[in-house]
Amino acid sequence: MAAIYSLYIINKSGGLIFYKDYGSAGRMDTNDSLRLASLWHSMHAISQQLSPVSGCAGIELLQADTFDLHCFQSLTGNSSPLSTMPWIIRTKFFVVCEPGTVHMEALLKHIYELYTDYVLKNPFYEMEMPIRCELFDINLAQAVQKDRVALLAR
């Protein structure tokens, strides 16, 4: 049984730059994952506007019957080129996991650190482009594995 179903990283323009499936539940083909990423990007932006409290940074956790979706944003960002969206757009990392899975914030934070180490510091990685970095894959697999072991131990 997999605690984490899948992991997504969306760039500042809402494009999917990384997608990884873990386990069988919720498996998607490439088109579906791209669609989900851009949907989430827009929904996230809309949620900032819908919030009754000003200063809302967007949805952090979406809970459904069959999954939880945890979203983490980098602190860095660019102002959107669209005049209809005059605020800062950030890189988003999100995991879809089993309902009630804990410690996802810490895992996402760790994945962000791996991203800064093995993606951003790779001189041949072009910013905002799809992530194809083997070192990132390896370290990510280790992090997720460790998280799974920790979950089984609990």
Added chain:
Amino acid sequence: MAPKSGDAIFASVDRVNAELFTLTYGAMVRQLLTDLEEVDEVNKQLDQMGYNIGVRLVDEFLAKSNVSRCVDFKETAEVIAKVGFKMFLGVTASVTNWDTEGTTCSLILEDNPLVDFVELPDTCQGLYYCNILSGIVRGALEMVSMKTEVTWLRDMLRGDDVFELQVKLLKQVPEEYPYKDDE
């Protein structure tokens, strides 16, 4: 999670021999001088290279330092000087010379590992040897929505007693969605 101090992060990251770092940077500047021939072009190129580093480095800085949003530019400058410089360069800077609006300040570096063995020859008097640093600061701040202008006011290689880097805040993009009822 609580923000970490510059010393704590510096102790936990991988490091290389300081001389390897200094000599590599020196070799790079020399190669740029050979390739571009003009000192002004080299200054520009170093600044551009620094900018490209800064826009990537800032994410690592934020991920590993646990620093959250700064309340104002004053705090930002302090964090760069005390945490940022320490984390990546191993030295801390001090922040002084604030203007009355709080948008311009100077970062003073008394110690700078980049220039350990450097003496500027007469042919390179216009060279800002450490211009990569100003580019890094500019690039990093741009990614946290602050447009800045970063210039060297004092340079030990030009006979001053310290390095003084002036950071001027030109424009700050609001972080949040401007909440309006009538739209």
